[in-house]
Amino acid sequence: xxxxxxxxxxxxxxxxxxxxxxxxxxxxxxxxxxxxxxxxxxxxxxxxxxxxxxxxxxxxxxxxxxxxxxxxxxxxxxxxxxxxxxxxxxxxxxxxxxxxxxxxxxxxxxxxxxxxxxxxxxxxxxxxxxxxxxxxxxxxxxxxxxxxxxxxxxxxxxxxxxxxxxxxxxxxxxxxxxxxxxxxxxxxxxxxxxxxxxxxxxxxxxxxxxxxxxxxxxxxxxxxxxxxxxxxxxxxxxxxxxxxxxxxxxxxxxxxxxxxxxxxxxxxxxxxxxxxxxxxxxxxxxxxxxxxxxxxxxxxxxxxxxxxxxxxxx
Amino acid sequence: xxxxxxxxxxxxxxxxxxxxxxxxxxxxxxxxxxxxxxxxxxxxxxxxxxxxxxxxxxxxxxxxxxxxxxxxxxxxxxxxxxxxxxxxxxxxxxxxxxxxxxxxxxxxxxxxxxxxxxxxxxxxxxxxxxxxxxxxxxxxxxxxxxxxxxxxxxxxxxxxxxxxxxxxxxxxxxxxxxxxxx
Amino acid sequence: xxxxxxxxxxxxxxxxxxxxxxxxxxxxxxxxxxxxxxxxxxxxxxxxxxxxxxxxxxxxxxxxxxxxxxxxxxxxxxxxxxxxxxxxxxxxxxxxxxxxxxxxxxxxxxxxxxxxxxxxxxxxxxxxxxxxxxxxxxxxxxxxxxxxxxxxxxxxxxxxxxxxxxxxxxxxxxxxxxxxxxxxxxxxxxxxxxxxxxxxxxxxxxxxxxxxxxxxxxxxxxxxxxxxxxxxxxxxxxxxxxxxxxxxxxxxxxxxxxxxxxxxxxxxxxxxxxxxxxxxxxxxxxxxxxxxxxxxxxxxxxxxxxxxxxxxxxxxxxxxxxxxxxxxxxxxxxxxxxxxxxxxxxxxxxxxxxxxxxxxxxxxxxxxxxxxxxxxxxxxxxxxxxxxxxxxxxxxxxxxxxxxxxxxxxxxxxxxxxxxxxxx
Numbered sequence: 038x039x040x041x042x043x044x045x046x047x048x049x050x051x052x053x054x055x056x057x058x059x060x061x062x063x064x065x066x067x068x069x070x071x072x073x074x075x076x077x078x079x080x081x082x083x084x085x086x087x088x089x090x091x092x093x094x095x096x097x098x099x100x101x102x103x104x105x106x107x108x109x110x111x112x113x114x115x116x117x118x119x120x121x122x123x124x125x126x127x128x129x130x131x132x133x134x135x136x137x138x139x140x141x142x143x144x145x146x147x148x149x150x151x152x153x154x155x156x157x158x159x160x161x162x163x164x165x166x167x168x169x170x171x172x173x174x175x176x177x178x179x180x181x182x183x184x185x186x187x188x189x190x191x192x193x194x195x196x197x198x199x200x201x202x203x204x205x206x207x208x209x210x211x212x213x214x215x216x217x218x219x220x221x222x223x224x225x226x227x228x229x230x231x232x233x234x235x236x237x238x239x240x241x242x243x244x245x246x247x248x249x250x251x252x253x254x255x256x257x258x259x260x261x262x263x264x265x266x267x268x269x270x271x272x273x274x275x276x277x278x279x280x281x282x283x284x285x286x287x288x289x290x291x292x293x294x295x296x297x298x299x300x301x302x303x304x305x306x307x308x309x310x311x312x313x314x315x316x317x318x319x320x321x322x323x324x325x326x327x328x329x330x331x332x333x334x335x336x337x338x339x340x341x342x343x344x345x346x347x348x349x350x351x
Numbered sequence: 352x353x354x355x356x357x358x359x360x361x362x363x364x365x366x367x368x369x370x371x372x373x374x375x376x377x378x379x380x381x382x383x384x385x386x387x388x389x390x391x392x393x394x395x396x397x398x399x400x401x402x403x404x405x406x407x408x409x410x411x412x413x414x415x416x417x418x419x420x421x422x423x424x425x426x427x428x429x430x431x432x433x434x435x436x437x438x439x440x441x442x443x444x445x446x447x448x449x450x451x452x453x454x455x456x457x458x459x460x461x462x463x464x465x466x467x468x469x470x471x472x473x474x475x476x477x478x479x480x481x482x483x484x485x486x487x488x489x490x491x492x493x494x495x496x497x498x499x500x501x502x503x504x505x506x507x508x509x510x511x512x513x514x515x516x517x518x519x520x521x522x523x524x525x526x527x528x529x530x531x532x533x
Numbered sequence: 534x535x536x537x538x539x540x541x542x543x544x545x546x547x548x549x550x551x552x553x554x555x556x557x558x559x560x561x562x563x564x565x566x567x568x569x570x571x572x573x574x575x576x577x578x579x580x581x582x583x584x585x586x587x588x589x590x591x592x593x594x595x596x597x598x599x600x601x602x603x604x605x606x607x608x609x610x611x612x613x614x615x616x617x618x619x620x621x622x623x624x625x626x627x628x629x630x631x632x633x634x635x636x637x638x639x640x641x642x643x644x645x646x647x648x649x650x651x652x653x654x655x656x657x658x659x660x661x662x663x664x665x666x667x668x669x670x671x672x673x674x675x676x677x678x679x680x681x682x683x684x685x686x687x688x689x690x691x692x693x694x695x696x697x698x699x700x701x702x703x704x705x706x707x708x709x710x711x712x713x714x715x716x717x718x719x720x721x722x723x724x725x726x727x728x729x730x731x732x733x734x735x736x737x738x739x740x741x742x743x744x745x746x747x748x749x750x751x752x753x754x755x756x757x758x759x760x761x762x763x764x765x766x767x768x769x770x771x772x773x774x775x776x777x778x779x780x781x782x783x784x785x786x787x788x789x790x791x792x793x794x795x796x797x798x799x800x801x802x803x804x805x806x807x808x809x810x811x812x813x814x815x816x817x818x819x820x821x822x823x824x825x826x827x828x829x830x831x832x833x834x835x836x837x838x839x840x841x842x843x844x845x846x847x848x849x850x851x852x853x854x855x856x857x858x859x860x861x862x863x864x865x866x867x868x869x870x871x872x873x874x875x876x877x878x879x880x881x882x883x884x885x886x887x888x889x890x891x892x893x894x895x896x897x898x899x900x901x902x903x904x905x906x907x908x909x910x911x912x913x914x915x916x917x918x919x920x921x922x923x924x925x926x927x928x929x930x931x932x933x934x935x936x937x938x939x940x941x942x943x944x945x946x947x948x949x950x951x952x953x954x955x956x957x
Contacts, residue, residue: 061418061436064437072470073422074421122843124843144845145727147798165729166728212726235726237722237723237725340434341431
């Protein structure tokens with residue numbers, strides 16, 4: 038795998054390999070010595086045009102535990118038409134002899150564009166409203182572990198029902214998750230006010246529902262997405278109160294879930310808006326496991342991009 | 352097709368049986384022993400060796416496996432390899448590790464396994480058992496127990512097939528440019 | 534004094550064949566030329582010189598992207614003998630002095646440059662620009678193109694005021710609330726999937742629906758720039774049926790390219806209004822054929838390479854158009870039998886010249902008329918190479934495509950502004 042720009046870059050085998058390898062990396066994390074020599078001598082640059090301490094740190098630890106040299110570069114401020122062009126920024130960094138760029142950008146498609154300009158590998162660490170493939174992979178990793186706990190070690194995603202609820206229009210997480218969960222065989226239901234549904238969602242391989250309460254009792258997992266309070270001023274919904282009553286994972290809704298259902302959230306959470314503390318901190322919550330899975334999954338992705346000779350593939 | 356069988360299933364069984372005795376003799380029994388196979392074919396061989404030891408001593412010996420993919424020095428020469436599992440059933444600190452692999456050739460696989468072991472723990476000692484030693488070492492590594500010493504030319508191909516992986520058990524040797532079993 | 538010229542056996546838009554004689558910048562009787570340069574034009578067709586109602590020349594202000602010289606060379610290469618230069622330069626063409634400057638600066642250009650005046654000062658959409666003073670300097674078409682005159686009251690006032698002054702407003706129809714500054718991709722399945730801010734079709738048609746009624750109310754004509762949606766076509770069809778004073782243009786790219794081009798996030802395909810869908814393309818083509826859309830406007834929008842080297846949503850809007858405009862029209866309409874050469878001449882020469890009231894352009898190829906013409910090889914084809922462009926910029930959406938390559942020569946006022954190698 039030369040780049041990971043979108044979940045579309047993966048087939049079922051590729052996605053499963055990343056999840057399986059992540060299990061091995063997760064084992065390594067339990068050891069006293071967490072560092073593996075695998076990517077010794079290779080250089081990874083976290084090129085972040087947008088702040089994200091959580092994702093950046095996760096990639097940084099992943100790279101370091103694989104013995105890569107990891108350099109963080111904040112290109113914040115150059116991500117506009119006024120500053121240095123994206124091409125100049127990317128090519129300048131790549132010219133330093135970098136083996137992979139991990140790119141976060143507020144503009145959709147920026148990592149794909151960069152991949153067309155540079156020779157090194159490019160990993161999408163979240164681009165605008167487009168995709169966040171490593172988040173989807175760590176969500177799937179967490180969910181697979183959950184399913185195996187509930188249904189035994191051979192549990193698969195087939196027939197697994199996942200609801201994704203929240204601001205879907207502006208979410209890169211939902212696009213990657215819909216693609217990956219479908220690839221793995223799960224069934225996805227999207228729930229949101231129509232104003233927060235992406236254009237053309239009817240063509241997506243998902244079920245669209247209006248009423249959260251109809252959906253919840255059927256689900257094996259529920260993913261809540263962050264709803265930014267700023268969206269209110271855009272008129273996407275009238276008040277936080279109305280959103281919470283309509284779509285929030287409240288204490289009451291917690292009772293509607295099946296006993297073995299998982300609650301997930303990519304963070305950062307708006308407690309009291311899309312998710313109550315009872316849901317976030319309760320027994321069904323897998324939210325901290327998601328965070329813990331981040332490093333193992335990103336080690337697995339970096340290993341795929343940098344661990345072999347990519348020239349023979351593609 | 353000029354692949355020549357140099358060890359059949361029965362010979363392999365006898366070799367393992369002998370190695371089991373040698374391991375027991377050298378270590379004074381199974382106490383503190385752990386057998387670790389190197390994937391792919393080292394893993395079933397480790398299990399066979401452990402079973403042979405148990406048949407002799409009547410006591411089970413812990414068996415595990417150690418994946419060396421992450422420690423290979425030639426990763427960048429091949430497409431990305433999927434990882435194998437690493438399962439260490441005991442605390443290494445109090446144990447003697449017997450590493451098991453099918454063929455000892457350059458010694459690089461064993462070196463990688465030693466690196467991997469070192470990151471996991473500090474065993475009392477590490478020993479090496481291989482089904483075939485075909486020579487041509489590139490590193491200062493030797494096996495403690497060998498099923499069969501097999502003099503080869505560097506360009507010859509030695510293939511170990513095991514019933515557990517390949518359906519049948521046999522060690523063959525073939526000339527380059529010919530169709531060997533691989 | 535330019536040598537007289539005789540084009541022999543040239544096809545005319547009406548399908549007949551004749552010899553065209555040119556002397557002193559005008560078409561004359563073949564007997565009235567003296568020792569003419571002879572061009573064997575058998576198999577070629579002569580069209581009246583093309584007129585672009587919608588060109589961005591970038592001079593003054595962004596001479597790194599295009600200049601009057603390079604822009605009009607590109608025009609000549611595309612068969613154009615006149616281009617209407619949009620006002621969104623720096624400084625903006627919003628005063629009589631700026632209009633006079635442009636007339637002056639365009640001397641020596643390779644095509645007639647017709648200044649378009651801004652509707653509002655600095656294109657800010659707040660106060661009217663000096664419309665009458667610009668009209669006095671020769672401006673007939675006014676436009677804030679690049680921005681929409683979105684304030685309905687201001688638009689009404691501008692149209693009313695032009696009732697005395699004379700003129701037409703060319704509107705860039707984009708409701709800035711429905712399609713804000715971030716909107717960069719046709720709102721639909723592709724924008725949703727790629728995560729690009731959507732530019733909904735209705736953001737165009739609601740403004741057009743409003744403007745045709747304001748035109749009716751004030752009696753001053755409105756010209757709709759770069760119609761891009763089936764919805765707008767519907768509104769125009771209704772408005773024209775009611776006799777409302779409206780004309781409209783469509784760009785070559787909105788006729789041939791769909792939003793699917795955006796899939797790779799290549800900013801070359803970022804344009805305003807955005808590339809639309811197949812049903813839109815089909816509605817636009819029908820409208821151009823049936824006259825609901827009157828003409829082709831290229832919206833030739835050169836951009837320096839570095840302004841397109843940003844992330845898609847940060848990159849500049851716009852693509853080149855002058856050099857391949859006729860090629861696209863030939864491919865889509867002539868080669869399919871949907872338009873004959875007279876139909877092409879109407880939509881790429883006569884109609885835009887009438888719109889901008891350019892008296893010496895868009896004239897029929899008759900004795901006594903100005904010798905502005907474009908010589909066409911109907912069968913020639915070529916693979917477009919953006920590096921071969923006469924424009925300073927390289928944001929050519931047709932790069933690498935096999936298209937007709939019809940223009941073999943362009944005459945403006947009886948002089949060759951472009952002639953393919955080997956023609957003369």
